[in-house]
Amino acid sequence: YGNFQQKIYMSSHFKFHDTDNGCCCLNKKTTPAFSAILTKVQSLGVKDTIKFDKVVTNIQNGYNPSSGIFTAPMAGVYQLSTTVMSHKGQKLVVHLWYNDVKMSGGWGLGNQHVQATINMVLELQKGDQVTIKSRESNNVYSDDDNYTSFSGYLIAQ
Numbered sequence: 351y352g353n354f355q356q357k358i359y360m361s362s363h364f365k366f367h368d369t370d371n372g373c374c375c376l377n378k379k380t381t382p383a384f385s386a387i388l389t390k391v392q393s394l395g396v397k398d399t400i401k402f403d404k405v406v407t408n409i410q411n412g413y414n415p416s417s418g419i420f421t422a423p424m425a426g427v428y429q430l431s432t433t434v435m436s437h438k439g440q441k442l443v444v445h446l447w448y449n450d451v452k453m454s455g456g457w458g459l460g461n462q463h464v465q466a467t468i469n470m471v472l473e474l475q476k477g478d479q480v481t482i483k484s485r486e487s488n489n490v491y492s493d494d495d496n497y498t499s500f501s502g503y504l505i506a507q
Contacts, residue, residue: 376504382423383503384413388492391437394484400434400444402482402500413500419481420502422474430502431469432456432482437489438463444490446470447481455485463491471505 386402401418436442456466
């Protein structure tokens with residue numbers, strides 16, 4: 351009986367939002383998160399943005415499939431990642447851009463399809479933009495197996 355009473359006391363004092371200590375737990379309805387995939391081959395010019403056309407998740411509507419741009423709906427630390435596949439036998443060079451700054455790149459060259467993956471943790475302000483761009487003219491490959499994707503989510507405020 352004593353142990354049961356202690357559990358009730360502990361659970362009644364647990365706070366999801368502790369304003370005294372500035373802690374706010376993330377909520378799946380309000381925490382920005384997105385995943386989008388490319389469903390077909392996309393031809394790109396120099397510094398063209400990849401437009402991941404099929405949106406899987408878009409909580410807070412930060413990702414725009416028409417432009418290929420993720421715009422941070424709120425300030426915080428975000429995990430962002432992309433995997434991009436080249437067209438068979440073509441060179442692939444892509445970069446993750448933060449506003450107008452090239453942050454990180456990936457490349458590959460081979461006789462078959464090659465993939466590049468980029469992962470970044472960035473501190474974004476509300477309205478900051480993140481995109482995936484080609485460095486030079488090439489074709490990015492994808493089909494109904496969804497080889498090319500772009501995702502991100504808020505990990506801390």
